Amino acid sequence: MIWDNELNDRKRAILRSIINDYIQSAQPVGSRTIARKHELGLGSATIRNEMADLEELGYITQPHTSAGRIPSDKGYRFYVEHLMEIHSLEREEMVKIKEAMEERIDELNQLFRRASIIISSITGYTSVVMTPQLKRAAIKSVQLVHVDEKRTLVVVVAGIGVVQNKLVKHDYVLNDDTLLQKLSAALNSIMTGKTIDEITVPMITELQHQIKAPDQIVYPVLQAVGECVRKIESTEVYTEGIINILNHPEFSDLLKAREILELLKEEDILADLVKGSPSKHHFDFKIGSENEINQLKDLSIITTVYGREGQDLGTIGVIGPTRMAYGKVVSAIQYMRDLLDREIIRIFGDNS
Amino acid sequence: MIWDNELNDRKRAILRSIINDYIQSAQPVGSRTIARKHELGLGSATIRNEMADLEELGYITQPHTSAGRIPSDKGYRFYVEHLMEIHSLEREEMVKIKEAMEERIDELNQLFRRASIIISSITGYTSVVMTPQLKRAAIKSVQLVHVDEKRTLVVVVAGIGVVQNKLVKHDYVLNDDTLLQKLSAALNSIMTGKTIDEITVPMITELQHQIKAPDQIVYPVLQAVGECVRKIESTEVYTEGIINILNHPEFSDLLKAREILELLKEEDILADLVKGSPSKHHFDFKIGSENEINQLKDLSIITTVYGREGQDLGTIGVIGPTRMAYGKVVSAIQYMRDLLDREIIRIFGDNS
DNA sequence: TGTTAGCACTCTCACGCGTTGAGTGCTAAC
DNA sequence: GTTAGCACTCAACGCGTGAGAGTGCTAACA
Numbered sequence A, B: 001m002i003w004d005n006e007l008n009d010r011k012r013a014i015l016r017s018i019i020n021d022y023i024q025s026a027q028p029v030g031s032r033t034i035a036r037k038h039e040l041g042l043g044s045a046t047i048r049n050e051m052a053d054l055e056e057l058g059y060i061t062q063p064h065t066s067a068g069r070i071p072s073d074k075g076y077r078f079y080v081e082h083l084m085e086i087h088s089l090e091r092e093e094m095v096k097i098k099e100a101m102e103e104r105i106d107e108l109n110q111l112f113r114r115a116s117i118i119i120s121s122i123t124g125y126t127s128v129v130m131t132p133q134l135k136r137a138a139i140k141s142v143q144l145v146h147v148d149e150k151r152t153l154v155v156v157v158a159g160i161g162v163v164q165n166k167l168v169k170h171d172y173v174l175n176d177d178t179l180l181q182k183l184s185a186a187l188n189s190i191m192t193g194k195t196i197d198e199i200t201v202p203m204i205t206e207l208q209h210q211i212k213a214p215d216q217i218v219y220p221v222l223q224a225v226g227e228c229v230r231k232i233e234s235t236e237v238y239t240e241g242i243i244n245i246l247n248h249p250e251f252s253d254l255l256k257a258r259e260i261l262e263l264l265k266e267e268d269i270l271a272d273l274v275k276g277s278p279s280k281h282h283f284d285f286k287i288g289s290e291n292e293i294n295q296l297k298d299l300s301i302i303t304t305v306y307g308r309e310g311q312d313l314g315t316i317g318v319i320g321p322t323r324m325a326y327g328k329v330v331s332a333i334q335y336m337r338d339l340l341d342r343e344i345i346r347i348f349g350d351n352s
Numbered sequence C: 001t002g003t004t005a006g007c008a009c010t011c012t013c014a015c016g017c018g019t020t021g022a023g024t025g026c027t028a029a030c
Numbered sequence D: 001g002t003t004a005g006c007a008c009t010c011a012a013c014g015c016g017t018g019a020g021a022g023t024g025c026t027a028a029c030a
Helices: A002-006 A009-025 A031-037 A044-057 A073-083 A091-102 A108-123 A178-191 A201-211 A215-233 A242-247 A254-265 A267-274 A326-348 B002-006 B009-025 B031-037 B044-057 B073-083 B091-102 B108-123 B178-191 B201-211 B215-233 B242-247 B254-265 B267-274 B326-348
Strands: A126-130 A139-148 A151-158 A163-169 A237-240 A284-287 A299-306 A314-321 B126-130 B139-148 B151-158 B163-169 B237-240 B284-287 B299-306 B314-321
Touching: A009 A031, A009 A044, A009 A073, A031 A044, A073 A284, A073 A326, A091 A108, A091 A326, A108 A126, A108 A237, A108 A314, A108 A326, A126 A242, A126 A267, A139 A178, A139 A215, A139 B139, A139 B151, A151 A215, A151 B139, A151 B151, A151 B163, A163 A215, A163 B151, A163 B163, A178 A201, A178 A215, A201 A215, A237 A267, A242 A254, A242 A314, A242 B254, A254 A267, A254 B242, A254 B254, A267 A299, A267 A314, A299 A326, A314 A326, B009 B031, B009 B044, B009 B073, B031 B044, B073 B284, B073 B326, B091 B108, B091 B326, B108 B126, B108 B237, B108 B314, B108 B326, B126 B242, B126 B267, B139 B178, B139 B215, B151 B215, B163 B215, B178 B201, B178 B215, B201 B215, B237 B267, B242 B254, B242 B314, B254 B267, B267 B299, B267 B314, B299 B326, B314 B326
Parallel strands: none
Antiparallel strands: A126 A237, A126 A314, A139 A151, A151 A163, A284 A299, A299 A314, B126 B237, B126 B314, B139 B151, B151 B163, B284 B299, B299 B314
16 A cells, blocks of 8 residues: 555544544534544644545545535545554443354354344344355265155265255155165265265266166265255355345435345345455455445445364455444454354364 | 125226226326226216215225325225236246246245245235144154264154254264164154154153163254254245335335335244135235234235145235235236145145 | 216425525635 | 635525316206
8 A cells, every 4th residue: 555655644533533423424524523523633724624635635525515525435445444443342232242142053054144143233234144165075974864755865964064955856666764775875985085076977877786776766866965065065145134224324215225225135246245355364345336336336345254264264244335334343243253263163163 | 794785886996997096006096087097988077976985985085185096995905805807917927937936846945935036026026935834743753864973963754744854963972873773763663653742751761761872862862853843843934025115106215114124024023914814715815904013004915825725734925015916916826826736746745 | 866067276296596504715814 | 834714605495386186066967
């Protein structure tokens, strides 16, 4: 950032005041307000001059000549990088979060859903939690469970301990599970330790030769295994509090609001939005027009990653208006990320 | 309905015209409009007189003296009972629905989700699908699957063929699944054919005596079985297109819209709203203030039931403004219900 | 007796207009 | 370099006015 020195301390202080005020009030803020509220020991005229400079430099803009100033995307960018104060959460908020997270949870999807709900309720914005993406997961075991004569449950356990299952319906009539046991053992012998794309057609034909299981059962089962692996490897997106968007005056225009809600509903768009926080202990900000999608240029997105270092890293984030309480959101996400990390270790054990 | 004769044919025709027009335009409709658009062979003055009568009887109201009339809840009620024409769906709509439903689906939740999405997209309103409630489901079998040394997957199959599973984490270290097989067999021997509340404590202690499995594994497993049964017996609510609400001019007031969205988000409220369509082949209408929840008095809800007669009946419905295209919605729901019935039989087989 | 043309009346909505107030930029004095 | 003062700008608000849609009522008609 070569521009860091473009602003002297006084300008920074004024910019910070403007943004803090605007975040709180959603109203353009004028020089008098700054002079009065924040004790900078400056008169309004001085502040006016500085504001004119800040405007020329592109940190703030004026909606119209006789209005106060509002921060530009560049202003917010400078704010999150240099000016923002991150005051930690209120004690009661922490308690609330902790209590909610400590209710007995032992499935991952519950955990993520819960986390998403809490973050959105604490911040008042929209939350997104993306599950870790497990690329090319090695299969640990495959189990077949006899449900009834025409249906079988396929269970796949992957390397780090994620489990998926799928019910298959087949035309072949199974009266007991002896065939399934044989098939299950055979599947394990060829699949264990491999990723799905290491399993080749010859292996399958070989398998069929060995145990002479009919096609009507083998194919559906294989397909289900593939489906389970796909589910294991794919990421899921949990989102909560989408309609919180409506609480903020910048979206009082129904048409715009609808458009945004429509977009945020789509999981793949959300996934696109929040992806790309590379390292841990680092927050990624996308502010307003830094976002690729044009309709969302009045939104900011704050994300970070959670999970065991180097392993399954998922993303957690918050979407809100550019005029977002950045400091508060950062601390909320931070707190939740730490809790998530702890819970994940509790559920999976610490095999790092 | 003692009032059925309160309206002669002409009044009915006029009322129908008013409602059809209003459903389409969302504007108060005046006497001239009716006289012109619908060929009733009557002058506007005559219609004005009839409208005055209809107003006095409470079927329509005037927003203010010099505006046209809009239907009251009572008017809509009469409309759905006597006046509404149910023209079947457009051919292309049917094709669209059928194609969407015929993509390979073999899990029930996918089916319901899909149905919900389609209904909401066809009608442009909010759709709700409630899964069948299986009260006191008999357990058909319980299977335990060895996942890794500290985790076991519990699979419960219930009478009609519904399957649920839950992953349990236990402190006891399992190196292979011999113990699980024994436990599984024992569980089956005491649980098969019983509902969950027929299983008593003595049975459990007896079981523990027999197979000498440690508490650290038996208790978590039992709890998981209970959890699975709970999931099997509980209903789930699928809803889609909530924000379609915003498309309708009656909810252009952001505050009201937000309130409604907030309510429709809650699963239990939805469940409350749509419950209570007793018999099959019958539509249940809740119009405006007939609804218990005051904030939703501008909404109507149309529901019907699907599923195999006498057995697992679920509910499918649509929520929209009282000014809803009732005819269209009814035919869409009808069509979808038939498809759902067929699919359910396909998945479960017809063991009725 | 039912229907309809005509008319006066009512009320909303959109438009234009002046006023108000917040906030600015500039200048001159400190 | 800072600040008080002043003229200027512009959105927002309230108000009055006129157009338009729709009504109810009356009187005439079939």
